[in-house]
Amino acid sequence: MSKEEEILExxxxxxxxxxxxxxxxxxxxxxxxxxxxxxxxxxxxxKDELGFDHISTITGEDLGEELELIYHIAYQNAxxxxxxxxxxxxxxxxATIVDLYPPAGIYxxxxxxLLGVVFEGNPDLSPLLLPDNWPKGVYPLRxxxxxxxxxxxIEKGGEKG
Amino acid sequence: xxxxxxxxxxxxxxxxxxxxxxxxxxLRKFVAxxxxxxxxxxxxxxxxxxxxxxFIKLLGKEDIVPAFAERTYFTLTPLLCLTLPLTALFILPxxxxxxxxxxxxxxxxxxxxxxxLTIMVFLGGFLSGxxxxxxxxxxxATQLLGYxxxxxLALFGPxxxxxxxxxxxxxxxxxxNNAWGLWTQPxxxxxxxxxxxxxxxxxxxxxxxxxxxxxxxxxxxxxGRRLALVRLxxxxxxxxxxxxxxxxxxxxPQQVWIIPPIIIFLAKMFACLLLLGYLKTxxxxxxxxxxxxxxxxxxxxxxxxxxxxxxxxx
Amino acid sequence: MSGSTIKVIIGxxxxxxxxxERFILETEGEYVVDVKVRIGYIHRGIEKAMENRTYLQxxxxxxxxxxxxxxxxxxxxxxxxxxxxGVEPPPRSRFIRVVVAELERIHSHLLWxxxxxxxxxxxxxxxxxxxxxEVVMDLLEIVSGNRVHYATNTIGGVRRDLNDEKIHxxxxxxxxxxxxxxxxxxxxxxEQTVLKRTVNVGILSKSDAIxxxxxGPTIRASGVKRDVRADDPxxxxxxxxxxxxxxxxxxxxxxxxxxxREVLESIHIIREALKKMPGGEIRVRVKPxxxxxxxxxxxxxxxxxxxxxxxxxxxxxxxxxxxxxxxxANIPSLCKMLVGGYIADVPIVLAGIDPCFACMDRVLVxxxxxxxxxxxxxxxxxRYGREWYRKR
Numbered sequence: 001m002s003k004e005e006e007i008l009e010x011x012x013x014x015x016x017x018x019x020x021x022x023x024x025x026x027x028x029x030x031x032x033x034x035x036x037x038x039x040x041x042x043x044x045x046x047k048d049e050l051g052f053d054h055i056s057t058i059t060g061e062d063l064g065e066e067l068e069l070i071y072h073i074a075y076q077n078a079x080x081x082x083x084x085x086x087x088x089x090x091x092x093x094x095a096t097i098v099d100l101y102p103p104a105g106i107y108x109x110x111x112x113x114l115l116g117v118v119f120e121g122n123p124d125l126s127p128l129l130l131p132d133n134w135p136k137g138v139y140p141l142r143x144x145x146x147x148x149x150x151x152x153x154i155e156k157g158g159e160k161g
Numbered sequence: 162x163x164x165x166x167x168x169x170x171x172x173x174x175x176x177x178x179x180x181x182x183x184x185x186x187x188l189r190k191f192v193a194x195x196x197x198x199x200x201x202x203x204x205x206x207x208x209x210x211x212x213x214x215x216f217i218k219l220l221g222k223e224d225i226v227p228a229f230a231e232r233t234y235f236t237l238t239p240l241l242c243l244t245l246p247l248t249a250l251f252i253l254p255x256x257x258x259x260x261x262x263x264x265x266x267x268x269x270x271x272x273x274x275x276x277x278l279t280i281m282v283f284l285g286g287f288l289s290g291x292x293x294x295x296x297x298x299x300x301x302a303t304q305l306l307g308y309x310x311x312x313x314l315a316l317f318g319p320x321x322x323x324x325x326x327x328x329x330x331x332x333x334x335x336x337x338n339n340a341w342g343l344w345t346q347p348x349x350x351x352x353x354x355x356x357x358x359x360x361x362x363x364x365x366x367x368x369x370x371x372x373x374x375x376x377x378x379x380x381x382x383x384x385g386r387r388l389a390l391v392r393l394x395x396x397x398x399x400x401x402x403x404x405x406x407x408x409x410x411x412x413x414p415q416q417v418w419i420i421p422p423i424i425i426f427l428a429k430m431f432a433c434l435l436l437l438g439y440l441k442t443x444x445x446x447x448x449x450x451x452x453x454x455x456x457x458x459x460x461x462x463x464x465x466x467x468x469x470x471x472x473x474x475x
Numbered sequence: 476m477s478g479s480t481i482k483v484i485i486g487x488x489x490x491x492x493x494x495x496e497r498f499i500l501e502t503e504g505e506y507v508v509d510v511k512v513r514i515g516y517i518h519r520g521i522e523k524a525m526e527n528r529t530y531l532q533x534x535x536x537x538x539x540x541x542x543x544x545x546x547x548x549x550x551x552x553x554x555x556x557x558x559x560x561g562v563e564p565p566p567r568s569r570f571i572r573v574v575v576a577e578l579e580r581i582h583s584h585l586l587w588x589x590x591x592x593x594x595x596x597x598x599x600x601x602x603x604x605x606x607x608x609e610v611v612m613d614l615l616e617i618v619s620g621n622r623v624h625y626a627t628n629t630i631g632g633v634r635r636d637l638n639d640e641k642i643h644x645x646x647x648x649x650x651x652x653x654x655x656x657x658x659x660x661x662x663x664x665x666e667q668t669v670l671k672r673t674v675n676v677g678i679l680s681k682s683d684a685i686x687x688x689x690x691g692p693t694i695r696a697s698g699v700k701r702d703v704r705a706d707d708p709x710x711x712x713x714x715x716x717x718x719x720x721x722x723x724x725x726x727x728x729x730x731x732x733x734x735x736r737e738v739l740e741s742i743h744i745i746r747e748a749l750k751k752m753p754g755g756e757i758r759v760r761v762k763p764x765x766x767x768x769x770x771x772x773x774x775x776x777x778x779x780x781x782x783x784x785x786x787x788x789x790x791x792x793x794x795x796x797x798x799x800x801x802x803x804a805n806i807p808s809l810c811k812m813l814v815g816g817y818i819a820d821v822p823i824v825l826a827g828i829d830p831c832f833a834c835m836d837r838v839l840v841x842x843x844x845x846x847x848x849x850x851x852x853x854x855x856x857x858r859y860g861r862e863w864y865r866k867r
Binding site: 367450 | 592595596597598599600602603606666668669671672817820
């Protein structure tokens with residue numbers, strides 16, 4: 001059994017139906033999906049029991065009705081496990097994982113800045129990339145914010161006209 | 162009348178200014194060649210007019226006084242940066258056995274000028290109204306704490322064998338007795354070179370001016386005419402440092418054969434200049450705490466040992 | 476926050492930084508007690524822009540994320556897109572990708588070595604190394620036609636081929652570089668003024684390096700053997716045996732040595748790649764529309780692990796393209812390294828992670844940068860800093 005298959009079996013065995021749709025895309029790439037409430041548990045299991053000691057990044061995506069977060073963690077810098085979870089757009093809140101993976105702090109800050117997700121428990125969600133005079137509530141990476149709108153904001157020097 | 166002429170032209174004011182420009186070119190070209198670069202090349206033949214061109218350019222630039230700076234000191238510092246080394250050069254023999262102005266005790270006067278110069282640097286940095294310049298000024302003053310003692314010890318060393326506190330007499334004595342400080346007190350020579358590097362803020366002691374940390378350090382806020390004077394002052398200081406080495410450790414101007422003393426003097430002076438330039442290219446920069454600890458641990462004991470040896474022998 | 480700390484602000488414009496960022500250091504005397512980072516000064520909106528451009532246009536965008544790791548970005552991007560398409564680039568193109576990527580690594584490390592020397596005031600070394608950097612830039616020009624932004628990668632392969640004449644010139648240039656770099660490494664280890672500024676400066680222990688998610692030469696200088704080229708091989712790296720350079724010093728000197736030795740290792744890799752290069756085509760044709768799929772592509776850029784996550788939606792434009800650059804990953808470790816050290820060491824420690832802020836900021840649209848440059852004069856920065864002191 002390859003290492004990827006071993007990992008897949010262990011996660012399936014531990015979490016059963018709480019983890020939907022876990023597949024091996026190709027060598028060293030595993031993709032999985034889960035509900036928001038099981039996410040941290042799965043990450044903790046992966047980190048403490050399976051040896052996924054490195055978090056590569058956190059991707060955020062706007063799916064229309066919901067926002068999707070993908071947590072990419074790595075095992076020995078080789079096998080990447082990408083765990084997806086969806087959160088509602090009207091109330092985009094999820095628990096932070098900064099206590100598990102310290103570098104997650106900066107990735108959560110980025111997703112918060114550009115997509116408006118609030119990571120509860122993260123001690124520092126101050127703006128990372130957007131300028132200080134950017135209008136509140138406009139999250140550039142969301143699909144409903146067009147390029148023209150962003151251009152307008154910049155030309156007006158920061159306040160929405 | 163002829164004294165005024167001497168003061169103004171040769172070997173006075175005009176001569177020194179031209180020598181300062183020329184020395185800057187020599188140093189820049191020398192350092193550039195060591196670093197595999199070209200250095201100034203296009204202005205004048207081989208770039209010899211570059212320092213002069215830089216000076217003229219700066220004179221024409223806008224002169225800004227920062228809002229938070231002390232205006233009087235802001236103007237005073239560049240002036241003193243230029244006039245102090247110039248004055249110092251008047252008491253150093255260059256063209257003959259006697260300097261323009263020579264009296265018993267002018268060696269002490271020289272030491273006084275150096276200390277005043279560093280205090281000026283400190284004040285200039287402190288009162289320029291900028292965080293960077295203040296840090297630079299403070300660092301310059303801190304460096305002074307390190308090199309002042311060995312500097313004075315090494316400076317007064319040659320006075321002992323010559324039994325005189327007049328620079329002209331010291332250099333004449335050394336020339337006549339063929340007892341250059343270079344070989345009668347080599348440790349003193351080494352110590353003086355190190356302290357001059359620190360005083361001139363050349364590598365490895367250019368922490369007050371550390372480019373990557375605080376831009377240009379204490380002189381970051383000077384622009385236009387003031388900056389032109391500061392830079393010219395720095396060139397004159399370079400000449401001053403080389404001249405001191407040449408005069409009190411290398412025997413100063415002396416007549417060899419039919420070659421006039423001024424030529425011999427210039428040869429020695431440029432040799433010292435190239436030595437300083439060479440050392441500048443060899444090292445990285447020391448941190449301020451490393452400068453102080455290095456000075457107090459190694460250089461001061463060396464200077465004191467040298468002094469004791471001198472007292473014992475002479 | 477004790478009452479005796481002073482906030483020292485480094486940036487956005489500062490002589491130690493080649494690109495604008497803001498680090499707010501809380502200091503007590505000459506020691507740093509806390510660090511806060513604020514980036515975004517060269518945020519250009521590339522991720523958003525990619526969602527509105529075709530895959531091929533996205534290639535040009537990804538190249539311009541950064542000037543000195545441009546090839547790493549394009550390699551990562553095209554690998555991701557090729558995975559979405561289910562297309563394998565021909566073997567020869569994979570070897571050419573390795574050659575260009577390693578030449579870029581040499582270029583990046585030499586540039587960094589010069590800058591690190593400059594940060595500690597060692598201008599002579601800076602001048603020598605940058606003179607030698609010309610050698611590698613000439614080689615890159617021979618291979619790709621350009622000294623930076625090589626544009627050799629394309630979706631499905633590479634755009635330019637290597638012939639015998641080019642190969643011969645490359646080998647010649649490599650020999651020169653090898654001799655010179657060996658000399659510099661030997662000299663650095665003996666030069667007292669350099670050692671005083673780099674030994675035991677910016678310590679990052681092995682466990683901290685893993686805990687804070689460091690990547691690239693930063694983590695390899697702390698004794699951790701991680702390199703995407705060896706662990707998660709791509710292009711032709713699985714067919715070329717090479718060593719992962721690791722040092723145990725955990726300080727700035729170790730980071731210098733890692734990068735220096737990596738240059739020598741890259742020279743070895745290029746030689747092997749040129750020897751083993753198979754014949755054949757250099758690209759395959761691809762379709763512009765990609766059915767819905769997702770791919771996670773990783774590459775070892777000169778600064779560390781670079782990853783692209785791309786999702787397609789059936790059209791000729793990507794649904795989402797997420798870029799995570801190595802410099803961003805090294806920021807938490809940087810904060811850890813700075814705390815407890817001297818202010819005077821900040822430039823060299825900062826330089827130690829080889830920061831590429833263009834890479835790190837990369838997202839968001841248009842000329843915000845130009846507007847910033849007009850507004851933020853050094854004068855305003857000083858006043859801003861002074862206000863900080865007063866407000867505190």
